[in-house]
Amino acid sequence: MPTKHLFYPQPRLPIWSQYLIWACLLMVSFTIDSQLNSKVAGLFFLTCLSIGLAIKHYVYGQKLGFTLTETHFQQHLYKGGWVLRWHNIKRVDALNYSIQGWTTSIPWVGVEIKDYQAFISTISPKVITQILLHQRSLLFLGLKQYSRQHELEDHIINDKPFIYSDGSNVKGLKAMLANRMMIQRQLWGYDLFIAESDIITSKEEFVGLARRYLAASHSGANI
Structure with a gap:
């Protein structure tokens, strides 16, 4: 039987928007650094980075999908997955x-x-x-x-x-x-x-x- 993929569509940001987000984050961090101090700027950057990673994990990591082939049955999870052979x-x-x-x-x-x-x-x-x-x-x-x-x-x-x-x-x-x-x-x-x-x-x-x-x-x- 032909291979069948049953995946939830994964949202993707255009590459230009990803660069824009990083640029804005760095600009705000530099502004905070010049107005306040480097510790506050560093804390702001790390906080935004942690929030961004948490959002990415929630959006991309909850539901991936399944693959069915003539030999095996597989679930794809954010942290890996499992495989079962049909036999x-x-x-x-x-x-x-x-x-x-x-x-x-x-x-x-x-x-x-x-x-x-x-x-x-x-x-x-x-x-x-x-x-x-x-x-x-x-x-x-x-x-x-x-x-x-x-x-x-x-x-x-x-x-x-x-x-x-x-x-x-x-x-x-x-x-x-x-x-x-x-x-x-x-x-x-x-x-x-x-x-x-x-x-x-x-x-x-x-x-x-x-x-x-x-x-x-x-x-x-x-x-």
């Missing part, structure tokens, strides 16, 4: 929340993974931290489905060494992610989750697309 994915589906006999759709997509080790070994610590924080609400919601909210503190930071299927073990952040995936599997039936707000299409369209790539990879089709 390591068992299923992809929209998430439903059930409590007291009442079921409703929630804005998440679940991914069931076959081999944790192949997935976790490729992720950076920054991305693991982002996943753990971003999917924390799902942990609470999943426990609530089974009236197990009292277990939240036991699972929110569970860094006990995790043993892979081949007998090797992992510690630290990678163990935390593996343990979190295990409990999420018990609660939801999936290991990794994608928020609908991270997807430029509806979650139904996204799930349908992912399933077509998954089916094609398993059948060897080249559509």
Whole structure:
């Protein structure tokens, strides 16, 4: 199947406007330096620089997108991303929340993974931290489905060494992610989750697309 990119459009300032902003910032800093002193000018410059970097991080770093190819499925994040090969994915589906006999759709997509080790070994610590924080609400919601909210503190930071299927073990952040995936599997039936707000299409369209790539990879089709 052809490679598919699903990215949020990233705003871009024209290069001339970037130079203009820097020029104005330097001019104001020099003016402050001449009127007051260099310490105040330096503080002003560093403050503006910090604010600018924070705005850049907020605007550019929140939502990037996904790439689907005939071999793998990848989410691109500001701090890196994760990659799953299709042969390591068992299923992809929209998430439903059930409590007291009442079921409703929630804005998440679940991914069931076959081999944790192949997935976790490729992720950076920054991305693991982002996943753990971003999917924390799902942990609470999943426990609530089974009236197990009292277990939240036991699972929110569970860094006990995790043993892979081949007998090797992992510690630290990678163990935390593996343990979190295990409990999420018990609660939801999936290991990794994608928020609908991270997807430029509806979650139904996204799930349908992912399933077509998954089916094609398993059948060897080249559509």
